[in-house]
Amino acid sequence: MLGPEKMKQIAQRVLAYSIADQTEVVLFSDETYLTRFANSRIHQNVGERNVQVRVRAIFGKKVGVASSNDVSESALDRVTERAVEIALLQPENPDFHSLPPPKPIPEVDAFVPATAECTPEQRAKAVATICQLSKENGLVASGAFTTTTSEIAVCNSLGVFAYAPSTAADLTTVIMSNDSSGYAGATSLDVREINAEQVGREAVDKALRSRNPQPIAPGEYTVILEEYAVAEMLSYLSYLGFSALAVQEGRSFMVNKFGQPVVGENISIWDDGLDKTGLPMPFDFEGVPKQRVDFIVNGVAKGVVYDSYTAHREGKESTGHALPAPNPYGPLPGNLFLKAGTDSKERMLASVERGLWVTRFHYVNPVHPLKAILTGMTRDGTFWIERGEIKGAVKNLRFTQSVLEALSHVRMISAETKLRGGLYGGIRVPALCIERFTFTGVTEF
Amino acid sequence: MKEIAERALNAAQLQGASYADIRIVHQQVQSILVKNGHVEGISHDENQGFGVRVIVNGAWGFASSSILSVEEAARVAAQAAQIARASSLAKTRDVSLGPPEVHVARYETPVQVDPFSVPLEEKIALLLAADEGMRRVKGIAVTESNMAFLREDKVFASTEGSYIEQALVESGAGIEATAVGENEMQTRSFPNSFGRQQKKGGYEFIRALQLVENSERIAEEAVALLSAPQCPSGVTTLILDSTQLALQIHESCGHPIELDRVFGDEASYAGTSFLTLDKLGTFRYGSPLVNIYADATIPGALGTFGYDDEGVPAQRTPIVKEGIFVGYLTSRETAAVLGQRSNGTMRADGWNRIPLIRMTNINLEPGTWEFEDLIADTEDGIYMAVNKSWSIDDKRLNFQFGTQLAYEIKKGKLGRMLKNATYTGITPEFWRSCDAICNEKYWQIWGLPNCGKGEPSQAAHVAHGTAPARFRNVRVGIA
Numbered sequence: 001m002l003g004p005e006k007m008k009q010i011a012q013r014v015l016a017y018s019i020a021d022q023t024e025v026v027l028f029s030d031e032t033y034l035t036r037f038a039n040s041r042i043h044q045n046v047g048e049r050n051v052q053v054r055v056r057a058i059f060g061k062k063v064g065v066a067s068s069n070d071v072s073e074s075a076l077d078r079v080t081e082r083a084v085e086i087a088l089l090q091p092e093n094p095d096f097h098s099l100p101p102p103k104p105i106p107e108v109d110a111f112v113p114a115t116a117e118c119t120p121e122q123r124a125k126a127v128a129t130i131c132q133l134s135k136e137n138g139l140v141a142s143g144a145f146t147t148t149t150s151e152i153a154v155c156n157s158l159g160v161f162a163y164a165p166s167t168a169a170d171l172t173t174v175i176m177s178n179d180s181s182g183y184a185g186a187t188s189l190d191v192r193e194i195n196a197e198q199v200g201r202e203a204v205d206k207a208l209r210s211r212n213p214q215p216i217a218p219g220e221y222t223v224i225l226e227e228y229a230v231a232e233m234l235s236y237l238s239y240l241g242f243s244a245l246a247v248q249e250g251r252s253f254m255v256n257k258f259g260q261p262v263v264g265e266n267i268s269i270w271d272d273g274l275d276k277t278g279l280p281m282p283f284d285f286e287g288v289p290k291q292r293v294d295f296i297v298n299g300v301a302k303g304v305v306y307d308s309y310t311a312h313r314e315g316k317e318s319t320g321h322a323l324p325a326p327n328p329y330g331p332l333p334g335n336l337f338l339k340a341g342t343d344s345k346e347r348m349l350a351s352v353e354r355g356l357w358v359t360r361f362h363y364v365n366p367v368h369p370l371k372a373i374l375t376g377m378t379r380d381g382t383f384w385i386e387r388g389e390i391k392g393a394v395k396n397l398r399f400t401q402s403v404l405e406a407l408s409h410v411r412m413i414s415a416e417t418k419l420r421g422g423l424y425g426g427i428r429v430p431a432l433c434i435e436r437f438t439f440t441g442v443t444e445f
Numbered sequence: 446m447k448e449i450a451e452r453a454l455n456a457a458q459l460q461g462a463s464y465a466d467i468r469i470v471h472q473q474v475q476s477i478l479v480k481n482g483h484v485e486g487i488s489h490d491e492n493q494g495f496g497v498r499v500i501v502n503g504a505w506g507f508a509s510s511s512i513l514s515v516e517e518a519a520r521v522a523a524q525a526a527q528i529a530r531a532s533s534l535a536k537t538r539d540v541s542l543g544p545p546e547v548h549v550a551r552y553e554t555p556v557q558v559d560p561f562s563v564p565l566e567e568k569i570a571l572l573l574a575a576d577e578g579m580r581r582v583k584g585i586a587v588t589e590s591n592m593a594f595l596r597e598d599k600v601f602a603s604t605e606g607s608y609i610e611q612a613l614v615e616s617g618a619g620i621e622a623t624a625v626g627e628n629e630m631q632t633r634s635f636p637n638s639f640g641r642q643q644k645k646g647g648y649e650f651i652r653a654l655q656l657v658e659n660s661e662r663i664a665e666e667a668v669a670l671l672s673a674p675q676c677p678s679g680v681t682t683l684i685l686d687s688t689q690l691a692l693q694i695h696e697s698c699g700h701p702i703e704l705d706r707v708f709g710d711e712a713s714y715a716g717t718s719f720l721t722l723d724k725l726g727t728f729r730y731g732s733p734l735v736n737i738y739a740d741a742t743i744p745g746a747l748g749t750f751g752y753d754d755e756g757v758p759a760q761r762t763p764i765v766k767e768g769i770f771v772g773y774l775t776s777r778e779t780a781a782v783l784g785q786r787s788n789g790t791m792r793a794d795g796w797n798r799i800p801l802i803r804m805t806n807i808n809l810e811p812g813t814w815e816f817e818d819l820i821a822d823t824e825d826g827i828y829m830a831v832n833k834s835w836s837i838d839d840k841r842l843n844f845q846f847g848t849q850l851a852y853e854i855k856k857g858k859l860g861r862m863l864k865n866a867t868y869t870g871i872t873p874e875f876w877r878s879c880d881a882i883c884n885e886k887y888w889q890i891w892g893l894p895n896c897g898k899g900e901p902s903q904a905a906h907v908a909h910g911t912a913p914a915r916f917r918n919v920r921v922g923i924a
Contacts, residue, residue, distance in 0.1 A: 035531070036900055038710045042532040046507040046901070047524055048797040050494065065488035069511045082489050089565045090484045091573075120506075120531035128535040142713035144900040174713045181712075249587045250625035326486020328478055328589070362716070365836045367847055367924045368865060370630050375845050375924070377838040379716075398836070398843055398869070400924045440923050441869055443843035444719075 001116075001151055002029045002051070004163040010053065010071050011155035017080045020057035020087060022099045022157050026285055026324055028052040029151040031116075035123040038142040040131040042124060056325050057083035058099065061092035065326050097312040100288050102159040108274050108282045115167035115191040116149040123147065126171065126196035133200040134175050139207050141200070143173030147191055154287035162287040168279055169194050170421055174380055175203040179445070180213065180393060182206025183360055183380035185228065187419045187426065189279065206359060206381035210393035216384065216442060218397060222355030222411075223437040224348050224385070227418035230338065230429040232361045233374065234269065235422045237403045238333045240369045242271075242295050243321075244310035245330025253372050253404060257301040263407035265299035266341065271333035273320065278335045278419065279426030283320060290320040293333070299408075307331035323424070334425030341413025341430060348412045348433040350388040356437075357383040357390060361399075372403040377443065398441035409435035450602040453497050453518035458604060460526035462499040464542060466603040468754060469495040469513070470796035472595065475561065479572040479590045482580060487565065494796035499525045503539025504532035509797040543781035545605040548758065552751020554614040555744065556647035560594040563648045568592055571656065572618075578660025579622040584668035586625040591641060592618040592651065593894075599796075607756040615747065615906065616650050617643030617894060622664040624671050631670035631864060633663040633849050637688045638832050643892035643906065646745050666850060669862055676851055676866035678922030682826030683868055684819060684915045689848050690809065691891040691909035692832045697872040698730075698737055699804040699907070701841035702764055702772070703790075703898075704779040706802075714900050716839025719872070720770060722783075730770040731876030734812060737765040739774060741789060741805035747892030747908040748807075750792075754800035757789035764807065768877070774802050794903035801899050806890060808910035812882025816913055819881055821857040827921055828852045828859060829866050845869040845923060867923040875916060883912035 002010075011025040029051045036044040053076065054067040064086025068079040123145045134141035146169065153163045171194045172185035184202035186194050225233070246252035253262065273281045273290030283289050286308055294302045306314075307322030310331060321331035349357070359381030367373045378397050383390045412433040419428045450467050457465035471493040478485045495518065496509035506529025508521045572590040579588040595615040602608045619641030621634040636642040636654060644650050685693060700706065701718040709717055720728070731737075741759035743749055750759050755777050764772045774790040775783070779802065791800035820828070834847035851866035852859045890910040897904055 032901065033528075034901055036713070037535065038712055039537065039708070040535075041537040042504060042535045043710055044507070044799060044900075045505060045528045045532040046509075046799055047528055048509045048901075050492075050509075050511045050797060052492070063486070065486065067488065067490040067492075069492040069494065079491070086487050086489060086565065090487055090569055093483045093485065095483070120528045121534070124531040124534040131535050140709070142709060144713055146901070172713060176709075176712060249623070251587070251623065251630050326476070326478065326488050328480065328485060362839050363836045365834045367834050367867065370628055373924050375834070375836045377836070377843065379839055396838060396843075398838070398845060400845070441843055441845065443838045443840070444871070445840060445842075 001149065001165065007151065007153035007163060008161060010076065011153060013073065013076055014055055014080050015155065015157050017077055018057055018084060020059055020084055022058040024056040024099050024156040026054040027153040030148065032146065032148045033120065033123065034144055034146045035127055036144045037127045037131065040134055040141045042127055045120065053079060054324055055080050055083040057087045059087050061094060061096045062087045062090055063093060063096055095309065095313065097308065099156045099158055100160065100286050100308045100318060103289050105162045105289050106274055106282050108280045110164065110166035110189055110280045112167045112190040115147050115169050115189065118147040118191045129196045130173050130200035133204050137204050137208060139175050139177050139204060141173060141175050145171045154283065154285060156287060160287035162283040164282055171196060171199050173199055173203045175207040177207055177211055180207050180210040181380045182210060183228065187421050210381050213393040213395045216394040216397065218439045218441050220436050220438050222352050223434050224345065224352065224357045225432045225434065226359050227429050227431050228360035228420065229358050230432050231420040231427045232364055233403055234336055234338055234429055235427055236364055236366060236374055237372055238336055240366055240372055242304050242333050243330040244304045244306045247304055248310060248313060251369055253370055254301050254304060260301060261299045262301045263296060263299050263404055264410050266410055266413060267296055267299050267407050268339040269296045270294045270337050271305060271335050272337060273335045275335060278428050281334060281425060284322040285324045286322040288318045288320040288322065293319050305331045305333050332424055336422060336427040338429040340415050340417050342415050343412040345414055345431050349385060351412065351433065352385045353387060355385045357385055367400060373400065374403060375400045395445055396443050397439040399438060400440040401438045406434050406437055411435050446600045449495065449513060449515055449518045450600060452515040453522045454602060454604050456519040456522035457497060457499045457526060460523055461501050462526055464500040464604055465497060466601065467495055467497050468599055468601050468793065468796055470597060470599040472597045472795065475594045477568055477572060477592045479576045481588055482576060484569060496796045497522045497525045498799060499529050500540050501526045501529035502533035504529050504536045505540060506532055507799045540778060541781050542777040543786060546756050546777065547606045548752060548756055549608050550752065551610045553612040554645045556614050558648040560616045560648040561596060575620045575656040575660045578657055579620065579664040581661060582664035582668055584624050585622050585664050587623040590620045593641065601752065601754065601756050603756055609752045609756055611751050613645065613750060614647060615643055615645055616648055617641040617892065618651050618654055618656060620656050620660055622667045624667040626671040629671050631667050633667040634831065635659045635663045637891055638849065639893060639895060643747050643894045644745050645747055645749050670864045673862040673864040676863040676922045680918055680920050682823055682915060682917050683919040683921065684823065684826060684828045684913060686830035686913050687887060687889050687911045688831050688891055689829055690911040690914055692835055694807055694809055694909045694911060695893060696835060696837045697841055697844055699807040702774050703802045704773040704775045707773065708779060715898060719840040719842050724770055726771055728770040729768055729877065730765045730873055731768040732879045733767045734882055735765055735768045735876055735879055736810040737807065738763050739805050739807050743806050743890065746806040746890045747894065747906045748805040753789040753791045754793045755787065755791040757787045760789050762788045774804065776802050792905055794905060798903045801903065803898065803905040804896060804907040806908040806910060811885045811888040811912045814881050814883045816883050816887050819883060819913065819915055820854060820859060823854045823857060823915065826854040827863065827866065828854055829868065842871050844872065868919050868921045869923055870919055878917040879914055880917055881915040883914065888912040
């Protein structure tokens, strides 16, 4: 780790060297280790140490960006010169306003020393536990165990300096027989909260119960979606519609819908970068403190996330959701939450007369962004439910479904939630029982 | 570089490595985006570092660092060995790489105009002109024009005695127009979707692309699509344009032939493959018209290089011959299982990733048809062009694609424009229904610069050469 003082020193050198009207420095320092396994053996085992310095130089409304992963003094000067040169060579961007001024950054402790100190041997032993469980049951294990230590610092010539260290641990496994598979995963800031035996048993159980999958016809079914599937669905919903840029460009399902119901009244979705039950991050990549943003409250469309660029267009304040510049995607949520309910997965199961239990989705992709229609496959544990009981496994299905319609027909929501890693940051969601979910195809396994 | 390489390899061997290799990589990327009439962003990104792969106690370890020094090389090599020893706590067999690969060589992408030497003003002017062409069309809400250039200088060295230097250059550009209407949004892009068309080569490629010449046309098509009828649902004859067929090959052929997938190495993430070993040499993948091959030597194609990231020379490999599945993409470790030598497809996305089996240029051989004759020969069907969405199951069987543009075909003529076109199928059923492929005149190589694989994730730059083709009894109009 570089630490706040070293990062400040690097940033201040850039700011002092830059001749731009405004200058921003974003620094990343990462140490990531991933132990990957397949066929019940560790087949890939990697470690990485990297830094990156991104310099944004501004002359009036001309903006240039350059980055490097060399933080020697000469390299810092070169990357600053390059950002300046790029800015001076281009026409003005009339939409650019200013880098944000400093604001107080709330303290969030997202760094756990145990995760940072996790060794290759500790990861290997956790993996060996899962492999052993698989072997005992005549199955084959695959998966990945990752531990990451990160530091981010944002500094600009208007006085912003924000620094945050963080850690994250993630363990996923797919356990297979010759005709079935089961998935489980766990994510936490603290590697000590990752219980490899528990993750392994969950996946082994699914793999055993999904043997001998039976054919099933596509159609509309009541479904129970485990948290893994819900997280994926919510991640895409957020990417498609919760950005101010998507609204301003007319391509979000939230357009002209603020204050109106867009999903069922039992659904509330928000972003909160300060919530420690997620993967918290107190500021964005412009050094603006994160605000909680409610996207949907009791089914009603309420808001979207902003960065300084999109906020200025509407005379608003940034909500602290900028990505590193230059950013064609606009601001995006990074810490998503879907409100938990009061039920349990067991009670959901008991309530279903005929339907499907889905563990997770695979290769999800938008088909119609404005209607939030997604397609994808089920995977790693798909079961047929009849009269409140799981009767057996079925072959995997393709769904083509509007997420908004699905969330308008949610019968039950679990009280328990799970944390998963998302496209940017964390997602914490419950399981859902959905009245109607459309499957448009099936596969052979 | 040589000193760093030698120190790392020596340190690895002192730590007990039976094999070690090092890649030292320096990358520069320039990206330019013009949006809605002004320059939205220009960046120049540079990164460098090295990664050391070792086999210790019969298991793999890998470590990497951005600090280029001999001291760091020794530290990282030792760390890789420690990681390998940890891997051996959960191994079932020792890694075997087969016979040694020893090459001392240098390779450079042939380039006429170094893209990094072309003034920014010229690039911006071209993108602004294309952008203006799109914005002239009433009803367009968002326009984007972009260019990207990459230069990668890398050194590969191994304890077997290889030392290979490569300098790879890529250039890419594309434009996109989005029209927004009542509950409807339509996008058209040129020359391809996925941001741009990209090749191994210099700025001469960008100048030949005709971005400005096609800008108004695609904007008009985007607006027209807003009021076009929805693609009907049913089972029909489908003709795919070259760009969509490129993605069809990518998802339904390129990925399932990766031998590491077949062996289960990617089971936890992207999945496995239906092309199991028992199918090699006997399985009917497609109709007898279907011939597919991998070739990393095609000049200018995005998946072309001199040597892969295990130091194996680029080469051509048949994959499907007259419809029969005959070949995989292999690495040294996976090829050794089959008693073969690697066919050189291992590539890593930068210094901080391990090489994985990646597609190179996976191509469908052209057929004999003129495109106009193919349409005239089709009584009833749909012509679909340029990908919009894609999805396939984790063994690469059930797929669903959506395209930006479609036209109905009635009595041998292209008719009404259709919107939101989708089609679905099962891979071998689909390819067995192929009954016509256009000839060389219509054959083009499409670069895909964002093929994802692996944990941690990596993006590979691959390509597919295709000509339009016809498929029978395909289900269309899913959503």
